[in-house]
Amino acid sequence: MKKTFNLILFVFALSVAAMAQTKPTIYILATGGTIAGTGTGSNDADSEYKAGAITVNALLEAVPEINDLANVKGEQVVNIGSQDMNDEVWLKLGKRVNELLRQNDVTGIVITHGTDTQEETAYFLNLVVKSDKPVVLVGSMRPSTAISADGPRNIYNAVACAVAPESKGKGVMVVMDDKILGADDLTKTNTLSVGTFENPNYGPLGIVYGGKPIYTREPLKRHTIKSEFDITKVNKLPRVEIILSYSNATSLFVDAAVKAGAKGIVTAGVGNGNMTTVMQNSLAKYVKEGKIAVVRSSRIMTGPTAQWDEVNDDKLGFSASWYNNPYRSRVLLMLALTKTTDYKEIQRMFAEY
Ligand code: GLU
Numbered sequence: 001m002k003k004t005f006n007l008i009l010f011v012f013a014l015s016v017a018a019m020a021q022t023k024p025t026i027y028i029l030a031t032g033g034t035i036a037g038t039g040t041g042s043n044d045a046d047s048e049y050k051a052g053a054i055t056v057n058a059l060l061e062a063v064p065e066i067n068d069l070a071n072v073k074g075e076q077v078v079n080i081g082s083q084d085m086n087d088e089v090w091l092k093l094g095k096r097v098n099e100l101l102r103q104n105d106v107t108g109i110v111i112t113h114g115t116d117t118q119e120e121t122a123y124f125l126n127l128v129v130k131s132d133k134p135v136v137l138v139g140s141m142r143p144s145t146a147i148s149a150d151g152p153r154n155i156y157n158a159v160a161c162a163v164a165p166e167s168k169g170k171g172v173m174v175v176m177d178d179k180i181l182g183a184d185d186l187t188k189t190n191t192l193s194v195g196t197f198e199n200p201n202y203g204p205l206g207i208v209y210g211g212k213p214i215y216t217r218e219p220l221k222r223h224t225i226k227s228e229f230d231i232t233k234v235n236k237l238p239r240v241e242i243i244l245s246y247s248n249a250t251s252l253f254v255d256a257a258v259k260a261g262a263k264g265i266v267t268a269g270v271g272n273g274n275m276t277t278v279m280q281n282s283l284a285k286y287v288k289e290g291k292i293a294v295v296r297s298s299r300i301m302t303g304p305t306a307q308w309d310e311v312n313d314d315k316l317g318f319s320a321s322w323y324n325n326p327y328r329s330r331v332l333l334m335l336a337l338t339k340t341t342d343y344k345e346i347q348r349m350f351a352e353y
Contacts, residue, residue, distance in 0.1 A: 024107035024163045026070040027100050028155075029093065030056035031121075032079040033114025035151040037143035049143060051081035051114055059112060062144060063152045066159045069211075070107070082114025082139075085121060087237045087334075093121070094128045094231050101131035108134035108162035112155070115139040115196060118174060119186040123328045126172040126183035126223045127335055127353060128231045134167035135224075137174045137183075141194045150177070150194045157208040164213050170205060171223035180206040180213055184221045187301060187325060200302045201323050222352050229335040238337040240264035242326045244299060245275035251282030258286050263341075264293045264333045268326040273298045273305035280316070287317040293341050295350065297321035297329040307347070319347040 030036060032052030036059055039049040056074035066072050077096065078089050093111070100106050113121055122137050129135055138158035140151035158175040161167050172183040177195040185199040199205070206215035222228075241257040243265055257265055265283060269275045273296035275283075286292045296318050298305045307313050307320040321329040332353055336346050 024070050025105050026072050026108055026110060026159055026162050027106060028056060028060065028072060028074045028110045028112065028159075029096065030059060030074065030076050030079065030112045031082070031085075031089065031093070031114070033082050033112065033116075033118075033139050034143050035059065035112050035114075035138065035140040035154070036079065037140075038145050039143050051143075052079040054144060055079070056112070059144070059151070059155070063155045065156055069156075069159050070163050072159065080114070082117040082121070085114070085117045090121060090124050091231055091234065091237070094125055097125060097135060098128075098130050098232075101129070101133050101135075106133070108136065108167070110155070110158045110162050111135070111137045113137050113139050115141060115176075115188060117327075118197070119183075119188060120327050120331055122172050122174055122183035122186050123331045124335075127227045127229045127332065129172060129224045130227075130230070132169040132225050134162045134164070134170065135172045136162045136167075137172065139174075139176060141192065141196060153178075156211070160208060160211045161213045166215060167213055169224075170215070171219040173205060175208060178208050179204045180208060180215070182217075182219045184219050184223065185323065186328075189301070227353070229338070234338055237334045238263040240266060240330050240334045240337070242266045242268055242330050243279075244268045245270050245279060247276075249276045249279050251278055254279060254282045254286070258291055262292060263337050264295070264330075266295045266297050266321070266326050266329045266333055268299040269296055269305065270299065272303075272309045273320060274310055280311070283318070284316040287343070290341075293333065293337060293343060293346055294318045295321050295329050295333050295346065297324060297326040299326070301325070313343075313347070317343045319343050319350055321350050324350060324353075 036054045037051040038053040056076045136158045138154045142149045154176050174181045182205045185202040189198045190196040239262045241262045243253045283294045305321045336349050
């Protein structure tokens, strides 16, 4: 009797092990943010709110259902509010993602991240990841202790997208509020809403429905395995600043940025990437002296910053950002400057990425 029981136990253990083997392996790399945040109460306006307070293991324990989808392995990369995200963490994260995705037994990666700068990290990875396996960023707008915390559902959906074969080749994605958004046009549009992320120019890549992704568009720009940018040997990124234009803007911040050693300036211009004449002349002077590269972008949320409109970019030695907003433009210019300072070559990149 005891023998039979042991045999049944052995067969059961074997089949559990076999099931674990057939499940895809997903790494969750945690960086902090509200998804790992706590408050002492459940109010939205909790004064004790703290981003990046709980660890990756505690995060995963809150969503045991993900273990039905994958063998999930967690790694804590940093635990910060994403307003403190920086180049050093980007390079560390990009290199670790590439290292993990080179392993045959890794199906995809989910990165938990604060929402404040999620669009910048997503776009950086979109340009430096050297794999077509799914890389999904996920965050939440409510801390883990809030009523109707959105984190657990978002994590479940992110893992569901990361394991789905149809998610391959989509570039880096953000999965939140049942939407799948492309890094190519990712924009935080609302300071509080759980549906804050949009692809305002191109529309979302798809939705998550019934625990499965449904894709409705392909990414439109070069990304991941088709990207020319390689951070394998990069230990420091060139300094690029964003400078806002507004009525009466002077050259004050342009002068300060150049003096501080900026190698590139992205303008968050008015309208179709315009700026005050004094600011434009100051930027053109520094370009002529070979001190900086300039990319014109716009403070308007939608529409391209197009070449050949009111500004003669060729005459000034500027490049236009097309559909990249100032924040994505800064990321692209940083990577562009690891390869070239030629404005025409930079212009080509802004048309392609
Ligand atoms: N400011 C924090 C961050 O971006 C919390 C905001 C959030 O995650 O929604 O990490």
